[in-house]
Amino acid sequence: MRKLLDWRGHAWLCLPARLYLGFVFLYACWHKIADPAAFALDVATYQLLPLQLVNLAALVLPWVELLAGVMIVVGFRTRAAALLVAGMMVVFIAALGWALHLGLDMSCGCFASASEADPISGKTLLRDGGWLALSLYVIIFDRRPLGLDRIVERTTTSTT
């Protein structure tokens, strides 16, 4: 297990996974930031949060997605960013599972507003499960992430 964790190739395997996850999150946050009212309606449609928290979640979540997306792409505090991505994926999967359990025939709201076609289904759950697996891979195996983290680390070690 130790050998597996220490394998240097993980950093190179994690790089495309990080870029993919990062761009997915950057793409996903765009419409939510641009139109928070539409996203608040998407959040309310899931019938998961109490009314008092719907708007707050709709405002804050896209910005956390943006920050996590940028961080995981550039490799800054990579593990924290991957942890945030994984946490958000768990929340999204729980929300999707709840909506499917209720039998709601609704749009996912993941990449576009509810008015556009992106209906939730078992495939949406599988897709999110795949993204969760990728983020967990980064959290567990990316011990020397390529990117700003490594550059900063090299700079600090060479100056000491």
Added chain:
Amino acid sequence: MTGPGEAGARVRLAPGYLRPAIVLRDAALVVLLGAGIALASNALRPSRRIALVASQPYEVLVPCPEHKGTASPLSPAEARALGPGDVLVDARSAEEHRAWHPPGALWVPFDYLEPVSREGLGRVLSRRPRRVIVLGDGDNPDSGEQLARQLAGKGIKNVFFVAGGAPALRGGSRGTP
């Protein structure tokens, strides 16, 4: 942290930003930063501003669940002559069920916005029915027909609904006791 110049150093400690406590702290800071930017952005964009707490519930319009199964109508006369193994299910509201229901009818209320509950489905299946006959309100659409189609869509065989619903089965005009 061991530097590259330290010859013979075998143990390489993880950089600070990879340690679990630091990772959790960084993630929490990002959430706080995101919340701060979100609130500032909301305050600075009057055209796109939304209230931090919604004052009124959202009008969530979700299409009704799709009823995929097929169920056949049963005339009130046929529904009055049920045999052994036939299970009569009352799909109407609690008030309607309390006001009148055929003896032995199983109450499984139908909701246009929610699929039939697992518990309701279990109660129907626990009777090991030969036929399931659903009694609705007789409206258009009839709640009995809707529930019957849902039950059929869940894989239950031989599902019927009473044509005309409870008013037809009672043989009187609707709403009379």
